[in-house]
Amino acid sequence: MIKIVRKTPYLLFLLVIPLLAVVYQFLNNRSHKAVDISTALDQSIPFLPIFILPYILWYAYIFCYLVYFCFQDTKIYLKTLLMIVIAELICFVIYFLFQTTVPRPALTGDDFLTNLVQWIYMNDRPFNCFPSIHVLTTFAVMLASLHIKNKHILNTLCIHISGSFIIISTLFVKQHVIFDMIGSMFLITFLYGITFELLSFRLREKSETVYVKNK
Template sequence: MKKSIQKAPYLLFLLVFPALAIVYSFLNNRSHKAFDISTSVDQVIPFLPFFIIPYIFWYVYIFMFLVYFWYKDTKVYLRTVLLIVVAELICFVIYFFFQTTVSRPIIQGDTFLQVLVQWIYENDRPYNCFPSIHVLTTFAVMLASLHIKNKHLITNLCIHVSGSLIIISTLFVKQHVILDMVGSMFLVTFLYGITFELLIFRLGEKSEPISLKNK
């Protein structure tokens, strides 16, 4: 308990995400020509309203597991926040200079799942698609979790199974296309190599457990 109280100020770094969301909202408008980068494979991916559940669960997923990282290992938590913030800032630059769009289906019906999809469509315009921030942040959490020691099997399954469902949900609810997903994963993998592997190597921490005591 005492250690958690000492680490509590680090949770304030989570406030950067509402600030990033505000920046995103300003960019989520069609200010110039938006490109459609969908492929023939995207055209055959079906629209499945059920996947709006994992898509919306993303909001809980990111917050929940960042707090979990904070509790288990502050250094992993801080590196994950840094990774996500840098990745999102790069996305914002891409959105400003290379805006893409996604063709969405017309929602016909008023079932609970269809209403949820329509709500997402109304609150997130079909721009700022490449790379996908949904995929980017989720994949960052999945990679960073590899550095959390002594995870319970159920926790590990929740991180990777729910994370995978969130990633593919972006395709099935027609919020993103395959290149959006691939671009996000490539960007995160590159930045992950810098924020985790390269920094750990340079700091000589590869053989040491990551904990507050190492500071």
């Protein structure tokens, strides 16, 4: 219990996420010279309203796993949050300089899933697509989870299966195209290499040098 209380203040760093959302909404209202980078392969991907469920699950997925990281390993939590913040700031620069758009299908029907898609379409204009924040934040959590020790196998499966469905859902509900997905995963992989691998290596190398000197 004492450990949980001690780590709780770190959750305040999550307030940076709604601040980033405000910037996103500001950029989402710009549609100046938006470019369509969809390909023939994107056009062959069917529109499947059922995938709106994992798409919306993203909101809970990111929040819940960041909280989980915080209490399991605060350093991993802070690194993950830092990686996400840097990635989104890079995205904002790209959105401002090179805005893309995604062709959306005409929605027909009045069923529950179609209404959910309609709600998303109404609240998120088809701009600010490359790279996809949905994909990059999800992939960031998936990669960071590899550093959380002593996870139950079901937890590991949940992180990666749910994350995979969220990523591909962006294509099946026509919120993003393949280049958006690839760009996001490339960006996060690059930042992951810096924040988790390169930084950790340098810190470990430094601590080993200090140990040798003291010895």
